[in-house]
Amino acid sequence: MVRTVGGREVESFALEVVPSTSCPVCANPGIPVTHLVMRAALPREFHREFAREGFLFCPTPSCPLAYFDNAESAYVHKDELRVLVGRKTAGPSAPVCYCLRVTEGQVMEEVAVKGCCRTMDEVAAATGALLGKACHIVNPSGKCCGDEVREAILKALRTAGFSDDAPEVLKLLEEDVDHCRSHCGLGEAD
Numbered sequence: 259m260v261r262t263v264g265g266r267e268v269e270s271f272a273l274e275v276v277p278s279t280s281c282p283v284c285a286n287p288g289i290p291v292t293h294l295v296m297r298a299a300l301p302r303e304f305h306r307e308f309a310r311e312g313f314l315f316c317p318t319p320s321c322p323l324a325y326f327d328n329a330e331s332a333y334v335h336k337d338e339l340r341v342l343v344g345r346k347t348a349g350p351s352a353p354v355c356y357c358l359r360v361t362e363g364q365v366m367e368e369v370a371v372k373g374c375c376r377t378m379d380e381v382a383a384a385t386g387a388l389l390g391k392a393c394h395i396v397n398p399s400g401k402c403c404g405d406e407v408r409e410a411i412l413k414a415l416r417t418a419g420f421s422d423d424a425p426e427v428l429k430l431l432e433e434d435v436d437h438c439r440s441h442c443g444l445g446e447a448d
Protein backbone atom coordinates (compact mmCIF):
# COMPACT_ATOMS: atom_id res chain seq x y z
CA MET A 259 0.00 0.00 0.00
CA VAL A 260 1.27 3.48 -0.83
CA ARG A 261 -0.17 6.74 0.45
CA THR A 262 -0.43 9.56 -2.08
CA VAL A 263 0.24 13.26 -1.56
CA GLY A 264 -3.52 13.82 -1.49
CA GLY A 265 -4.03 11.14 1.18
CA ARG A 266 -5.32 8.30 -1.00
CA GLU A 267 -4.25 4.75 -0.21
CA VAL A 268 -3.42 2.66 -3.28
CA GLU A 269 -2.75 -1.09 -3.36
CA SER A 270 0.88 -1.68 -4.37
CA PHE A 271 3.65 -4.24 -4.54
CA ALA A 272 6.01 -4.39 -1.60
CA LEU A 273 8.54 -1.62 -2.21
CA GLU A 274 11.44 -4.06 -1.77
CA VAL A 275 10.40 -6.14 -4.79
CA VAL A 276 10.06 -3.37 -7.40
CA PRO A 277 13.10 -1.56 -8.84
CA SER A 278 13.29 2.04 -7.65
CA THR A 279 12.61 3.23 -11.21
CA SER A 280 9.40 1.18 -11.53
CA CYS A 281 5.88 2.07 -10.46
CA PRO A 282 5.07 0.34 -7.16
CA VAL A 283 1.43 -0.10 -8.20
CA CYS A 284 1.76 -1.66 -11.69
CA ALA A 285 5.51 -2.54 -11.66
CA ASN A 286 6.12 -0.97 -15.10
CA PRO A 287 9.16 1.28 -15.62
CA GLY A 288 8.53 5.00 -15.13
CA ILE A 289 9.59 7.94 -17.29
CA PRO A 290 11.68 10.62 -15.50
CA VAL A 291 10.05 14.06 -15.56
CA THR A 292 11.43 17.49 -14.68
CA HIS A 293 10.27 19.89 -11.99
CA LEU A 294 8.66 21.97 -14.74
CA VAL A 295 6.39 19.08 -15.70
CA MET A 296 5.48 18.55 -12.03
CA ARG A 297 4.75 22.24 -11.64
CA ALA A 298 2.43 22.25 -14.65
CA ALA A 299 0.61 19.09 -13.54
CA LEU A 300 0.22 19.71 -9.81
CA PRO A 301 -2.23 22.06 -8.10
CA ARG A 302 -0.58 25.06 -6.51
CA GLU A 303 -0.77 23.74 -2.94
CA PHE A 304 1.60 20.91 -3.88
CA HIS A 305 4.17 23.04 -5.72
CA ARG A 306 6.37 23.89 -2.78
CA GLU A 307 6.87 20.30 -1.71
CA PHE A 308 6.54 18.30 -4.90
CA ALA A 309 7.32 20.49 -7.94
CA ARG A 310 10.89 19.19 -7.87
CA GLU A 311 13.15 16.76 -9.72
CA GLY A 312 13.13 13.07 -8.82
CA PHE A 313 9.66 11.97 -9.91
CA LEU A 314 8.87 9.42 -12.59
CA PHE A 315 5.67 9.31 -14.63
CA CYS A 316 3.79 5.98 -14.80
CA PRO A 317 2.64 5.45 -18.42
CA THR A 318 0.41 2.40 -17.79
CA PRO A 319 -3.15 3.24 -18.97
CA SER A 320 -4.86 1.13 -16.30
CA CYS A 321 -2.66 2.29 -13.40
CA PRO A 322 -4.09 5.06 -11.17
CA LEU A 323 -0.67 6.39 -10.13
CA ALA A 324 0.55 9.40 -12.12
CA TYR A 325 3.94 10.03 -10.49
CA PHE A 326 6.17 8.27 -8.01
CA ASP A 327 9.43 8.91 -6.23
CA ASN A 328 10.17 5.67 -4.42
CA ALA A 329 13.29 7.03 -2.73
CA GLU A 330 11.24 9.73 -1.00
CA SER A 331 8.04 7.65 -0.69
CA ALA A 332 6.17 10.36 -2.58
CA TYR A 333 3.24 9.31 -4.78
CA VAL A 334 0.73 11.28 -6.83
CA HIS A 335 -2.62 9.81 -7.91
CA LYS A 336 -3.91 10.76 -11.39
CA ASP A 337 -6.97 12.41 -9.80
CA GLU A 338 -4.70 14.71 -7.78
CA LEU A 339 -3.48 16.57 -10.88
CA ARG A 340 -4.83 19.77 -12.44
CA VAL A 341 -5.20 17.97 -15.76
CA LEU A 342 -6.60 14.66 -16.98
CA VAL A 343 -3.90 12.19 -17.96
CA GLY A 344 -4.84 11.37 -21.56
CA ARG A 345 -3.57 7.81 -21.64
CA LYS A 346 -5.21 7.05 -18.28
CA THR A 347 -8.59 8.53 -19.29
CA ALA A 348 -11.21 6.85 -21.47
CA GLY A 349 -13.62 8.57 -23.80
CA PRO A 350 -14.00 11.74 -25.87
CA SER A 351 -12.82 14.15 -23.17
CA ALA A 352 -9.40 12.49 -22.86
CA PRO A 353 -6.74 15.05 -23.77
CA VAL A 354 -4.52 14.04 -26.68
CA CYS A 355 -2.58 17.29 -26.98
CA TYR A 356 -2.13 19.63 -24.05
CA CYS A 357 -0.81 22.85 -25.57
CA LEU A 358 -4.00 23.63 -27.46
CA ARG A 359 -6.30 21.38 -25.41
CA VAL A 360 -7.21 18.96 -28.16
CA THR A 361 -9.30 15.97 -27.07
CA GLU A 362 -9.83 12.45 -28.33
CA GLY A 363 -13.38 13.51 -29.26
CA GLN A 364 -12.07 16.20 -31.63
CA VAL A 365 -9.76 13.73 -33.36
CA MET A 366 -12.64 11.24 -33.62
CA GLU A 367 -14.79 13.96 -35.18
CA GLU A 368 -12.22 14.79 -37.87
CA VAL A 369 -11.15 11.24 -38.66
CA ALA A 370 -14.24 9.09 -38.16
CA VAL A 371 -17.16 11.51 -38.51
CA LYS A 372 -16.02 14.04 -41.13
CA GLY A 373 -13.56 11.56 -42.63
CA CYS A 374 -11.24 14.38 -43.62
CA CYS A 375 -8.00 13.34 -41.90
CA ARG A 376 -5.88 10.20 -41.94
CA THR A 377 -2.37 11.33 -41.03
CA MET A 378 -0.80 13.19 -38.12
CA ASP A 379 -0.13 16.22 -40.33
CA GLU A 380 -3.76 16.33 -41.44
CA VAL A 381 -5.02 16.02 -37.86
CA ALA A 382 -2.54 18.71 -36.79
CA ALA A 383 -3.84 21.06 -39.47
CA ALA A 384 -7.50 20.39 -38.61
CA THR A 385 -7.31 20.47 -34.79
CA GLY A 386 -4.13 22.31 -33.84
CA ALA A 387 -2.81 19.19 -32.09
CA LEU A 388 1.00 19.01 -32.15
CA LEU A 389 1.30 22.66 -33.14
CA GLY A 390 1.82 24.09 -29.66
CA LYS A 391 5.20 24.90 -28.21
CA ALA A 392 5.03 23.46 -24.71
CA CYS A 393 4.09 19.78 -25.10
CA HIS A 394 7.21 18.65 -23.27
CA ILE A 395 6.12 20.58 -20.22
CA VAL A 396 2.32 20.59 -20.21
CA ASN A 397 1.85 16.95 -21.21
CA PRO A 398 1.93 15.19 -17.80
CA SER A 399 4.17 12.49 -19.29
CA GLY A 400 6.81 15.14 -20.05
CA LYS A 401 6.93 13.95 -23.64
CA CYS A 402 5.58 15.12 -26.98
CA CYS A 403 1.86 14.44 -27.46
CA GLY A 404 2.61 12.48 -30.65
CA ASP A 405 1.99 9.16 -28.93
CA GLU A 406 -1.46 10.18 -27.71
CA VAL A 407 -2.39 11.80 -31.03
CA ARG A 408 -1.39 8.73 -33.00
CA GLU A 409 -3.33 6.45 -30.63
CA ALA A 410 -6.42 8.63 -31.01
CA ILE A 411 -6.17 8.57 -34.82
CA LEU A 412 -5.75 4.78 -34.77
CA LYS A 413 -8.81 4.40 -32.58
CA ALA A 414 -10.79 6.70 -34.88
CA LEU A 415 -9.67 4.84 -38.01
CA ARG A 416 -10.82 1.56 -36.44
CA THR A 417 -14.12 3.17 -35.51
CA ALA A 418 -14.46 4.27 -39.14
CA GLY A 419 -14.04 0.64 -40.21
CA PHE A 420 -10.39 0.54 -41.27
CA SER A 421 -8.80 -2.86 -40.62
CA ASP A 422 -5.38 -3.30 -39.00
CA ASP A 423 -3.78 -4.01 -42.38
CA ALA A 424 -5.38 -1.07 -44.20
CA PRO A 425 -2.73 1.13 -45.90
CA GLU A 426 -3.91 4.17 -43.87
CA VAL A 427 -3.33 2.28 -40.61
CA LEU A 428 0.06 0.90 -41.66
CA LYS A 429 1.18 4.36 -42.77
CA LEU A 430 0.12 5.87 -39.46
CA LEU A 431 2.05 3.22 -37.51
CA GLU A 432 5.22 4.30 -39.32
CA GLU A 433 4.84 7.97 -38.38
CA ASP A 434 7.28 9.55 -35.98
CA VAL A 435 5.61 9.98 -32.58
CA ASP A 436 8.14 12.65 -31.68
CA HIS A 437 6.29 14.60 -34.33
CA CYS A 438 6.07 17.94 -32.52
CA ARG A 439 9.86 18.27 -32.28
CA SER A 440 10.00 19.68 -35.77
CA HIS A 441 7.13 22.09 -35.08
CA CYS A 442 8.53 23.20 -31.72
CA GLY A 443 12.08 23.71 -32.92
CA LEU A 444 13.28 20.94 -30.62
CA GLY A 445 14.90 18.87 -33.36
CA GLU A 446 17.90 16.72 -32.48
CA ALA A 447 19.96 18.27 -35.28
CA ASP A 448 22.48 20.83 -33.88
Ligand SMILES: [Zn+2]
Nearest residue numbers: 281284316321
Ligand atom coordinates in the same frame (compact mmCIF):
# COMPACT_ATOMS: atom_id res chain seq x y z
ZN1 LIG B 1 1.79 2.40 -12.50
